[in-house]
Amino acid sequence: MKIIVDAMGGDNAPKAPVLGAIQANQEYGVDIILVGRGEEILKVMEESGIKDLPAGVEIAHASEVVEMCDNPATAFREKKDSSLTQGLNLLKNGEGDAFVSAGSTGALLAGATLVVKRIKGIRRAALAPVVPTGNGGAVLIDCGANAECPPEYLLQFAYMGSYYAEHVLGRPEPKVGLLNIGAEPSKGTSLQTTVYPMLEEASKAGRINFVGNVEAREAVEGAVDVIVSDGYSGNIFLKTMEGTGLFLAREMKRMFKKNLATKLAALLVSGGLKEFKKIMSSDEVGGTALLGISRPVIKAHGSSDAYAIKNAVRQARQCVSSGIVDNISANVDVMRLEAPAVHGEE
């Protein structure tokens, strides 16, 4: 298996992606293609005392870098020799099995959709992070790729999220919940009330395990494995979790820094504090899967360090070996509202 890694993407590039990818190569035995400016990649290695390219690690030179200020919708086209575009081209041409990037989410999404293409029949690719919850994490789909969604998108998100939870996270019969403001099928906006019976039908047919509406609070507490949402609300959910976590972490820090006694207390629970930090950290998960693309693409957090990149490569490896793309492709007919076109065209 060969994972393509964007060496130039993210706040800590090229150091974090280069070192993280090499660690993943050592630890998981996956082959790596580092895409980016060859000289900068080699410099990072040299500075870290890595004299030769490890076996199974190669460099694909790309002279440009997509910056955060570039237009996400067109960056991949305007910077044809960027690590992002070249990485996606390698993926498309089958020279690697998955692509990992900590670069601009918007540019990656647009590039993946237009270079690698969506799975035939899938209306929109979705961002599907694993968010920290009381049941050890849940797939949130979508978390911002599609602000406005017709019902069919959510139907497809439910299937894709369910496959991901089952095959990548290893949850048998994952519980799929529709993010909503009450338990009754009549709750929510017209989007939720329209989607609810569709998911119910899919559940009755035994295709997914739809457990009904899930309120945000119960979703955080761990009531479901998959949280189905339009991108706008999913983003509100995700960012509220992050914000609340940060807010409370800061308050906790203040509490422990008050005086000598509280500083001693911090020492006494230091192991627990590390655990605590780990729960809320996106570094552990690695990254967010772009589901619906015809080959696995993982968006690592922009602030990823080498450890987070290593975990994102691990996640990419799981996506490849799980066969999630084939799984979605094979079932796409039941994920569409209209009958598929007779001659197989879209």
Added chain:
Amino acid sequence: MKIIVDAMGGDNAPKAPVLGAIQANQEYGVDIILVGRGEEILKVMEESGIKDLPAGVEIAHASEVVEMCDNPATAFREKKDSSLTQGLNLLKNGEGDAFVSAGSTGALLAGATLVVKRIKGIRRAALAPVVPTGNGGAVLIDCGANAECPPEYLLQFAYMGSYYAEHVLGRPEPKVGLLNIGAEPSKGTSLQTTVYPMLEEASKAGRINFVGNVEAREAVEGAVDVIVSDGYSGNIFLKTMEGTGLFLAREMKRMFKKNLATKLAALLVSGGLKEFKKIMSSDEVGGTALLGISRPVIKAHGSSDAYAIKNAVRQARQCVSSGIVDNISANVDVMRLEAPAVHGEE
């Protein structure tokens, strides 16, 4: 000033509302009407060693109780002699200045809208809790009364939230933000992109202080005083905060209960832990204002204890003395999209 308190509403009724209202009477010097089953109210007082009705506290007997299983839309009509309906009638007839209830949110909202009525020109009443944020709390409007909202509702929510933040919370020139998934005016669904220029115009005219879109994370961190949202997304925001707070509180508890050393640590930071708990507690705020109703109505949390009810009465008193209802009424013409009717009809 006289505050009407629903003695039968909430999980801890009649004890919590009765004792909380009496405490508020003692502490803030406000007169109280306790609405509910007279004998039960007197029994609570007797059990708590209160022999006579304190000066300024009276009882208005109502024989029925709205239960959580009653249909919220019709309960106030079906149970005409309920504490909720009778309390709203007293408010409507001017026998008290504000109404506080810890009963069913839906029944209170429907009852307040149809008995007390909305302020003329206000399209929908909104639930406006003060949520704990990095800047000492922000008004979230709406948090679930109106799942689906046309742009005009959000325009009105922005004004009402701004008046509330200024006059009840005492924030001069409160910063009003539109809850969104990015800073640019083009972000979000068609609802946000339509509302954005409306709020910008209101801001240019000096009527509100609109600071643009606010992402959920920044909203939690305290970037604004007023978070404007449709009820669906506002509810997702609120419940995600609650869920994350509970989730982390549980993890923290587990951390402190691990062994003797961590238990000692808990003792060392016990003061801080109490502070910490206070930040996240809805009891401190008291309740959620129903804005847009022609007289002040406060929904206290269903699980309110006497302390929370006392705070809700304090909040009701602030609403009355701030003149928020008059403030909204006086400015309603600029809060409407269409020109007001010539003869003053709706």
